[in-house]
Amino acid sequence: MITYAPGDTPLHRxxxxxxxxxxxxxxxxxxxxxxxxxxLLLTAFVLCVCWLAATPVLASLRTYRAFLPFLVxxxxxxxxxxxxxxxxxxxAVTPALASYRVLLLLLVSTAYIRTTRxxxxxxxxxxxxxxxxxxxxxxxxxxxxxFLPLLRDDLASIxxxxxxxxxxxxxxxxxxxxxxxxxxxRVFARADRFALALQARCFAWNPTLPPLTATWRxxxxxxxxxxxxxxxxx
Amino acid sequence: xxxxVDDYTYRYGEEPAVDRVSLTVAxxxxxxxxxxxxxxxxxxxxxxxxxxxxxxxxxxxxxxxVADDPVAARAGVGMVFQDPRDGFxxxxxxADVAFGPENLGLARDEIDRRVDDALDAVRMSxxxxxxxxxxxxxxxxxxxxxxxxxxxPDHLVLDEPFTGLDLRARESVLDxxxxxxxxxxxxxxxxxxxxxxxxxxxxxxVLSDGSVALDAADPSPAALRELGVRPx
Numbered sequence: 061m062i063t064y065a066p067g068d069t070p071l072h073r074x075x076x077x078x079x080x081x082x083x084x085x086x087x088x089x090x091x092x093x094x095x096x097x098x099x100l101l102l103t104a105f106v107l108c109v110c111w112l113a114a115t116p117v118l119a120s121l122r123t124y125r126a127f128l129p130f131l132v133x134x135x136x137x138x139x140x141x142x143x144x145x146x147x148x149x150x151x152a153v154t155p156a157l158a159s160y161r162v163l164l165l166l167l168v169s170t171a172y173i174r175t176t177r178x179x180x181x182x183x184x185x186x187x188x189x190x191x192x193x194x195x196x197x198x199x200x201x202x203x204x205x206x207f208l209p210l211l212r213d214d215l216a217s218i219x220x221x222x223x224x225x226x227x228x229x230x231x232x233x234x235x236x237x238x239x240x241x242x243x244x245x246r247v248f249a250r251a252d253r254f255a256l257a258l259q260a261r262c263f264a265w266n267p268t269l270p271p272l273t274a275t276w277r278x279x280x281x282x283x284x285x286x287x288x289x290x291x292x293x294x
Numbered sequence: 295x296x297x298x299v300d301d302y303t304y305r306y307g308e309e310p311a312v313d314r315v316s317l318t319v320a321x322x323x324x325x326x327x328x329x330x331x332x333x334x335x336x337x338x339x340x341x342x343x344x345x346x347x348x349x350x351x352x353x354x355x356x357x358x359x360v361a362d363d364p365v366a367a368r369a370g371v372g373m374v375f376q377d378p379r380d381g382f383x384x385x386x387x388x389a390d391v392a393f394g395p396e397n398l399g400l401a402r403d404e405i406d407r408r409v410d411d412a413l414d415a416v417r418m419s420x421x422x423x424x425x426x427x428x429x430x431x432x433x434x435x436x437x438x439x440x441x442x443x444x445x446x447p448d449h450l451v452l453d454e455p456f457t458g459l460d461l462r463a464r465e466s467v468l469d470x471x472x473x474x475x476x477x478x479x480x481x482x483x484x485x486x487x488x489x490x491x492x493x494x495x496x497x498x499x500v501l502s503d504g505s506v507a508l509d510a511a512d513p514s515p516a517a518l519r520e521l522g523v524r525p526x
Contacts, residue, residue, distance in 0.1 A: 064385040066423045177389055179396065206383050213427070253380045259345055260381065261441065262368045267396040268405055 062123055062173050063209040070277070071113040071175040076184035078278040078285070079172050082109075085288035086168050090161045092292035099160060105288075106164045113171035120170045121163070123212075131159035178205045183269035195265055207254055214246040215239065295321040295448045295480065297342055297371065301351035304337050311337040313504040314351070319449060322478045324471075326491050329501035330522030335484045336376065338501065339451045342482070343371040356448060369398060372442030376453040376484075378434045387413070387429075387437050388422030394445040412440040416470055432463025439470060450474060451482045456490065464490055488518060492526035 071079065086109075090102055110117050121128075139152030182198040189197055218239055222228065227235060297319040304312045312334040319325050329335050340346040341353050344364030353360045353367075360367040375381045384390035391412050395405040413419045416436035426437060435455055442450055452471075456464050468490055475481055475494060483491055488498065500508035500521045507521050515525035 064389075066386050066425060177386070178384060179389060179392075209385065253375075254383070256345055257375070257381045257383055259364075260343065260368060260373045260375075261383065261394040262365050262397040262445070264397040264399065266399070268399055268402060269396070271402060 062120075062170055062212075063205070064177055065114075065174045067114055067175070069112060069114045069175060071109070071171060073275075073277055074175075074281055075272055075274040075278045076176050076180040077187060077272060078274065078281045079176060080181075080184055080188070082281055082285040082288070083168055083172050085285040085292070087165055089288045089292040090164055094154070094157055094161065096157065099157060099164070102161075102164055106167050109171050110167055113175045115167070115171045115174050117167060120167055123170070124163075124166055127166075131162055134159050173205065177270070178202050179267075179270055180272070181205065183272055186269065187272060199265060207251070210250055210254065211247060214250055215243050218242050218246065295356055296354075297449055297480070297482075298354040298357075299338070299341070299351070300353075302338060302341055302348045302353065303350040304334075304341065304346055304348050306337075310349075310504050312341075312348075312501075315501070315504070315506055316351075317499055317506065317509070319480050319482055321448075321480060322475070323480045324475045324494050324496045325480070325482045326488060326495040326498045327482055327484045327501065328486060328488060328498055328518070328521075328523045329507075330486055333501040333522075334504040335501055336453055337504075339373070339453060339482060339484055342449070342451055343368045343373055345373070369445055370447055371449045371451060372445050372447035374435070374438045374442050374450070374452045374455060376457060378438035381438050381441065382426050382434075385425055385427075386422070387418065387424050387426060387440075390426060390437060391422070391440045391444045394441060398445070408444045408446060409440075412444040415443055415473070416440045417466070430463070432459050432466055435459060435463065435467055436470065439467070443474075447479070449480045449482065451484070453484045454486075455483060456485065456487070468494070486522070487524040488526045489524060 086102065086106070090099070093099065093102065107117065109115075110120070135152035135156035138155040139147050139149060141148060179202070182202045185198040185201055186194040188194065222235065222238060227238065230238075299315060299317050302312055302315045303310055315334075315338060327335050327339065337346060341348050341360070342355070344353075344360040344367050347361065355367045355370045358366060373381075382390050383393050388409055391409045392405055395408045400408070409422065410419065413422055416439050418433065418436055418440065421433075426434060429437065439450075439452070439455075455467055455471075459467065471481055471483070472494055481494075483495075485491060488495070497509070497511050498513050498518075499506055500513070500518065500523055502521050508517060510517075518525040
């Protein structure tokens with residue numbers, strides 16, 4: 061889910077710089093408007109973005125399910141008390157809204173990743189941040205976006221292999237330990253193979269990047285980004 | 295346009311995986327590098343483009359020592375890994391095939407031309423926008439070959455390219471290899487099964503325990519079988 065999906069949606073056709081700008085504007089707005097009403101408006105916007113990007117919301121959230129316990133834990137811990145009444149709902153509201161805000165940002169990021177080729181992201185980053193810093197950041201983002209899907213596939217294959225031999229019958233702790241240890245070994249092995257592939261194909265810090273050309277389609281998207289920023293600072 | 299290997303030795307720990315191997319891959323030659331599992335085939339070919347640095351000996355590509363300029367060696371020797379998925383770095387066919395030429399710093403037009411040519415060579419010219427993880431095993435193998443071809447290499451090395459492929463996919467890959475051979479690209483295929491490759495091979499080198507046990511244009515089936523290689 062968190063990898064580029066070829067397509068011809070309105071978001072696929074946007075310049076990656078515009079998409080990065082709108083993404084940043086959503087983040088700014090989400091941090092500025094932390095009230096339920098503000099987040100409700102942002103939710104509507106984010107759902108609209110996902111729809112335009114043909115990004116399935118539930119499947120995207122399932123992809124992040126490993127992080128969801130942390131998002132739930134924050135308000136739970138904040139609201140908990142050591143004595144009666146044991147839980148104060150009012151204390152949990154602010155962290156719950158913050159956790160919800162994170163979910164919205166994850167969804168916008170997923171829509172970006174699914175509609176933007178890695179090399180386009182790299183070109184946009186290097187355009188935004190010229191010089192060596194941009195090269196390093198662009199290459200770093202490229203590595204992460206290329207490596208993470210491989211890692212997820214590896215973890216999924218470990219889980220499938222366990223299930224195929226009735227590993228799901230084992231206690232939860234045992235399963236977590238097996239997936240954790242095997243996963244860690246696979247991470248290192250996968251990193252080695254990934255590095256080898258990059259070497260074999262002449263990895264360069266300064267490759268030819270795709271040209272970035274903004275079109276008339278970027279104008280409304282840019283206006284939306286500007287509106288979000290204006291809303292945030294108003 | 296040759297690959298020259300002189301006294302190549304590579305050790306994993308104390309044990310040599312490849313032990314003082316010398317061989318030359320001539321211009322336009324179709325060489326089959328055979329041997330049973332663990333005989334050192336992959337370790338040897340990974341030295342052809344500097345992915346492994348030999349403990350002793352040297353490799354030269356087109357006359358230039360690989361150790362002096364590994365990037366030039368990698369541009370000259372295209373490599374397809376045993377599991378093609380290990381070589382993919384992008385989500386879609388076109389982006390992955392373009393990865394190598396982009397790293398060479400070529401102009402965008404030239405990159406596009408090379409990607410088109412490479413995909414055309416493996417009969418996937420209209421599939422550049424497809425996701426790699428949705429392709430079949432044979433198609434992935436062809437994409438991996440296209441990725442290597444887009445570097446416009448003088449030599450192409452394929453490590454066990456037929457593993458897990460069905461008959462049609464094998465025939466398709468073989469067709470591509472025959473066409474490349476006809477175009478003058480020297481091809482090295484690592485395998486332990488000579489059945490499909492025999493008609494194409496100019497020469498067969500068999501490794502056993504890290505050393506060259508046989509080097510012949512047309513080895514006898516009995517000799518191959520004795521060395522753990524499935525004869526044609």
